[in-house]
Amino acid sequence: MTGAAQGVAVPRHASALALLKATDITKRFGGVQALSEVSFTINHGEIYGLIGPNGAGKTSLFNVLTGIYIRDGGTFMFDGAPLENLKPNDVARRGIARTFQNIRLFANLSALENVMIGRHVRTHAGVWGAISRNAGTRAEERAIHQRAYELLKYVGVEKRAHSLAQHLAYGDQRRLEIARAMATEPKLLALDEPAAGMNATETASLRALLEDIRRDGTTILLIEHDMKLVMSICDRVLVLDYGKKIAEGPAAEVQKDERVIAAYLGGEVSLNLKGTT
Amino acid sequence: MVALGYTMVYGIIQLINFAHGEVVMIGAMVAYTVIVTLTGANIGLHPLLIVLAGVLVAVPACMGVGYTLERTAYRPLRRAPRLAPLITAIGLSIILQNLALIIWSRNPMPFPQVIATVPYHITGNPDGATITNVQIAIIVTSFAMMAGLLFLVYRTRLGVAMRATSQNQQVAGLMGIDINRVISLTFVIGAGLGAVAGVMVGSYYGIAHYQMGFILGLKAFSAAVLGGIGNLGGAMLGGLLLGVIEAMGAGYIGDLTNLCQLSGWSDALARRCADGSYLTLFGSNYQDVFAFLVLIAVLVFRPSGLLGERVSDRA
């Protein structure tokens, strides 16, 4: 934990190998330039933060990356291969899974079922398998059940495995969404404001979870407004403002960057980060 | 005009009012009753007045029906998932059809042609294109109503309220617009338009029948979609276009798919066509198919219609 807090340039658990390399990503919505030639690199095994004032284009970047919007320009290189204009489900298959700013769980399904659905993309049983319930299908179903349960335990929601997703506490819902995304075996886990609405305790346990995920080998891309969380856990950070990149680098450096401070506060005040561990 | 009714309701609450076709039908039926009664009563009223009376009774009747539908069936379901009001609309459509069946019996009623049809030959040639005074009256009335509607929506306060509600219901409510009233009025106006349309359809085709609403409704919906649902100008354009496509299609498809044109390819075919008869693959009885094909084509290739969709779809 201390390594990350001191803003070490290349944390020991990250490699210098780029997992995702974005070059000049551009996206327009009618008259609004949501993204303007944004370029950044996410390395294997790190937690990469994406911050910026409201309306800076963070979620747009997510949506462009995961195929919900089609970008107007620029390229993505993911794990060595380009991400052409893929549909969201193909993006997931390639290994990028996401959560949503407004939590999009399958409300009327149980927590377990939600995570089981996450396994869809890595399993195969089709209609014939469903109808015949042959040995292969049965084995696969057992594996799906088991893995889903394991993931629920991993995020700490296993006690509510059979509750409907909509009946879960808010914090549990956010964790469930992460579990579901992890069920797709992503190489890159993209989280859209996972700590939104959480109090300090919940945020702390979320932080522990994210560190576990990083330790276990998954790279994380994180949009967040909670600066304490960002500074304490992100290895590197990208700062957007009005669709443009204004800074990229280790968290400690970025927080001191004048342009970043100006973007957030429109003036010359220093960010109060006293409580950062 | 029927398309306008559909598009108005859809624009405001994103509901395809299946029962709208039935409302039109009711308009026709009510007018029919009135006209028949008045004609039969032999009061010596001028035929135009009789038709007018029919319209004047049909319009409020349909408005009443539209209002009732909205209050009892659609309003409670405003928050339900999209499927629910749609199913309800279908159910209402069935109920209305059958009620009409009960009231007016199952037979097609000959719509009394109280106004003598006077054909006008456009090219001066009796065999060429002709247009009758009834058709002229229909065209004029339609345009008048459409103009009136456009005025209402774009130049009056109510119109502003309607447009606001269609764009963002919640905020419109917060701004002091009485959503319920606006929506009810939309339905009612749509129904009124439908009533007039019903009378016109009845006069034009000469019959009023409890099932006439169904096909009419579908075609009107196609027209609305063609023009861009939620867009009033689109509905008008769509209506006109669809009418033309259908008429020309029905008229010419016989010729276009006349297999005899291919008789050079096959002796058997040539023999069959020798006496100059037609061997059509698709005759004019496929006319109804056109509306559907247009609908499907538009939805698949250009879902926002010709004039673009006004209803915002938040992903």
Place this chain on the structure above:
Amino acid sequence: MKSFFDTTKNPWLVKAGFLLVIACLLILPWVLASVGTAWVRITNLAILYVFLALGLNIVVGFAGLLDLGYIAFYAVGAYVYALLASPHFNLHLPFWIILPIGAAVACMFGILLGAPTLKLRGDYLAIVTLGFGEIIRIFLNNLSQPVNITNGPQGITLIDPFRIGSFDFSKRETILGLDFTGPIKYYYFFLIVLAGIIVINIRLQDSRIGRAWEAIREDEIAARAMGINTRNIKLLAFAMGASFGGIAGGMFSAIQGFISPESFGLTESVMVLAMVVLGGMGNIWGVIIGALLLSFVPEILRYTVEPIQKAIFGQMLLEPEVIRMLLFGLALVLMMLYRPAGIMPSALRKRELETKVKA
């Protein structure tokens, strides 16, 4: 006494109940035949409606896609059978060859319809499917010129009944001392097929594909983000629903002996939809009950309403057909207003899951 019926304490009760139901089903035709052989026919038609409702349930209930032209697949299956087993083209293939062909053809139409249209939003999809249903009906009505394929509005008659070797399903025979009329033979056959279809449905629902359908129904965007190819999975629902419709259509042809485009209109599509809605979209047993209710009740009414009306009013004010349609319309409207999840909401399944965990 109440604890006696508690199935968690007395699991054998479930099995006993099950056997009881099966026993009733087995002797049912004889009971009905004693009231009148027409009732066995009605039951057979009701079972066909159950097939249709279950098929539509896959599309509407499992996957959440509103199909208003479902009867078109029924029509396709019926006509395929009629064309391959009647004097019309003088082909007389056996039913166990034709039924799969019918299913395949219907499936193909399902894919044909679904491929361009499944990306449309709910209401639009509903209209397009409605249009498709009507187009099929119009084509069936008109494909009598220049080449007579469907014999137009007159339909196709003298359709072969099911036959296995010398065992003819339409002939009345005495087997084991019991009087098996044609309808009774068909009844048992349909019952067996029904059992198979129910099993298939249950297995589909509780499978990877079934979960994918549920995901799409709940939140399509999230489902796609999780890697589900929504287009293909929806197409699958359409195709499966269409296949079931096709099989049912073939059976319809056989027991009726005669089909015409009239039986395959929008009204019928809506009826099947009403059955699914009434029963609880997505719930297999609910849908079966919905189908049985909406098949039998109008028939029962037909036999009671006529004499009652004649007695009270001296004449028929409301014909049974009209009452039937009014009932359907009312069923749709009232269900949506007061109990949108249906008679047996599939949320039942969820609640069952939770109680099991507690116990």
